[in-house]
Amino acid sequence: MEYNWDWSILVQEPYLWWLITGTGWTLAVSAAAWCIAVVLGTLIGIARTLPNRFVAGIATAYTELFRNVPLLVQLFLWYFVAPEILPAPMGHWIKRDLPLPEFATAVVGLGLYTAARVSIQVRAGIQSLRRGLAMAGYAQGMTVAQVYRHILLPVAFRVVIPPFTTEFLTVFKNSSLALTIGVLELTAQSGQISEYSFHSFEAFTAATAIYILITMTVAAAMSLVERRLPAVA
């Protein structure tokens, strides 16, 4: 194969800038989606452990719906279909006035999808705790909310740090799908560099290296956090 390797294109303008902004958008989409996923996923995970069947049923339905439809299909639904079927004023607002529409849609789509996965981890974390632990709280006169807030969740979160790390890495990598609705994140920018410079190998090698660098940094940081926290098992 004849191929003219030229790594220097990666530091040339405008390609270097494209890689930097691409990385920035990837981090922004991932971080924002992760925030939605953790908050919503935690609430849904908790709801699934409550004795109220109605609440638990709705939460379970959410989880099943969002984790069983392909993420790409969900992104398309949010981007192309949702504005059309929402009430007209809302649809218009999304199409005309929503700032950064591609970014916002990607964050919402990815966040809601990941929330379903996070809820499974949270529920498993809570259910892995001895039943007596909650009983001890109730026996002291705590309310259900207090037992969750002060006992079950702090302990369960320590249990789910490893799966949470995995979920964050998944969100981070899934963020590459945002390119399909027009977010110029890292994968999209690498593709663009490849098309403009014809140096596909260098462009995608750079993307690969950046993805790995960030995921490994996160994984290392989380294992540090895990070791610092007192063991609860």
Place this chain on the structure above:
Amino acid sequence: MISLRNVDKWYGQFHTLKKCSVDVSRGEVLVICGPSGSGKSTLVKCVNGLESFQAGEIIVDGVSVGALGTDMPKLRARIGMVFQSFELYPHMSVLDNICLAQEKVLNRSRGDAEERARGLLERVGLAEHEKKLPSQLSGGQQQRVAIARALAMDPIAMLFDEPTSALDPEMINEVLEVMVQLAQDGMTMMVVTHEMGFARKVADRVIFMDQGEIVEDADKDAFFTAPSSDRAKTFLSRILAHI
């Protein structure tokens, strides 16, 4: 102070408690014994509503347990409970374990809660361990912290659910000593235990349960010297044979 009237409980088809009636008056120590699966633990957990029951009535200090309109968290806050496997909050220091419900349920200030906690840790002989996590303590120490945690709420009565069954033999006495002290200080207590030495020493009355029924309800001396039912006799002869 605690009064159970014809309490019935089923787990599906299984009749766990059968028409159980028993009274505990203020300052009285009631020991509940019987073979495993006889409903002892379920009975004490019904008293503070950790287990529900289907028929009958339980009155604690004039309040009906589990009744519509009864504020169960408020009632539970007034009844101390000690579990077989301690159930300390594993992510908190010993001190925080004892302070948590004082602050969140009784709305005590942190300073007041700590002062109360330190006093109780002194009383159960663990003053130097307040900063440790539960996992850094022995089973006997953990159970003493659990007792201190329950006492911190200034309970009107204490429930013990086999407090020494999960302990290594050499740690049983340090927990029993705390309980004996508590009984001698006049605490109202319901104690599920197999420790007949403890029962002989501090119990006022002993009830014997078998297959969900209270078979025998007698003064301590009557229970140990002349149990009226055959099942209690057999039970006693079995567990006392080795002493």
